[in-house]
Amino acid sequence: MQASTCTCGKIVALNRELCPNCGKSMTAIELGNDVVVLTYTTLYTVSEGFNAPIFLVLVELEQGAKLLCECKNENDLEIGRKGKIVVENEKYYFVGNMK
Amino acid sequence: MAKVYISGVGITKFGRRKESLQTLMYEAYAHATTAQEPEFDAIFVGCMNPDEFVGDSNFATLIADHLGLYQTPSVRIDNAPASGSAAFEQAFFSVASGHYEKVLVLAGEKMSALPTSIATRILSKLIDKYERSTGATMPALAALVTRRYMHDYGLSREELALAAVKNHHNGTLNPYAQFQKEITVEDVLKSKMIADPLHLYDCASISDGACAVILTSSKTDVKVTGIGHATDFLSLQYRDSLTSFNATKVAAKRAYERAHRQPKDIDVAEVHDAFTILEIVNPEDLGFFKPGEGIAALIEGKTGLNGEIPINPSGGLKARGHPVGATGLAQICEIVWQLRGEAGKRQVPANIGLCHNIGGFVNNNIVTILESC
């Protein structure tokens, strides 16, 4: 999982040039793929161009970085649910671990 | 620095309006002004997105022209759904600096001419590009916050609905509100699900409306004593807390310091309840209650019209309606009426009032303190 870190302590998911916290250059790092769900929603009223429903989760990565992404399976929508991030067609998805 | 006072204020009825945005702004302007004061040093127009919502740009000139304020300097301020308070803030600076003596602030939006899915897409552009690529909308982000707050503080779905019930009650007492009808907890829970756990009645409506406020260096009975403004990270995923908003806390701290006031000094507040969860979180972030205690405050009526700190006597965004650019200035109008004793059936005892307006998903916030004098 791509992430960016800064000497000020800020760490964010995905690649980013300048730190949103202090403006210094960030360093690209790789984080492990084990994540945990912090919160979730099922979205029924979507923007033009999207199809409902959309399962969204905000997950915590290693070192406290967070990522908003879609979730494949409605049954994985649970705070504290552990799982992995998979990439399909350049999009990130949360998939819960086997229970 | 010059002292800055408020003279006239005016507002249109909010809701689905047939008139053009400039006609609505004229209606608000006519309420705020008298025949004796047709001259202004400048016009500040708060409007988020006339380009997409009504198909007009160069809107500051259009308004000066429409109102017949020939040659008057005019500028449009877009600060997302905090455009109304941002226009007020810039107008305040212009008078406080001594550069101008009397200025007109207008704010408005006309959103209802477009289908809801298109309006939703326009509003979703307020969100970070990566986050919105997941399909996230404003209600989706609010739902994520709501779910986490319920988990951390034990807020129940029924308790959350009380925020909408309370603000709809206040709206019945506000002739300018879009919704002037009581609702029940059951009505909220039976309304269409938008982003689980948020139903339609948890979300502020798509609305049209406009407001006008006159700022002056000549003494009146209401003084602007402090404005605080702060941003937060654009992305929700960059933030440390999901149940509290730093942009509100920092903006409030700055406003309190400038006004030499503390949260306990505030008699009445208008806060940005675009979603019911914000009716609970905002008063906590403004320092009226500790984290998690906003729930009991709502249930026990502390934020009701007869409570210790009435919140959103106007009905808030929930019942007054939320024409995005207009909202911040509508809050100012309500607090001015409360301080002047002109709020009719929703009047509360007040000498010091606070307005809290949010831009984006709680990342460009403005807190304004007004006082009787």
Ligand SMILES: [Zn+2]
């Ligand atoms: Zn940094």
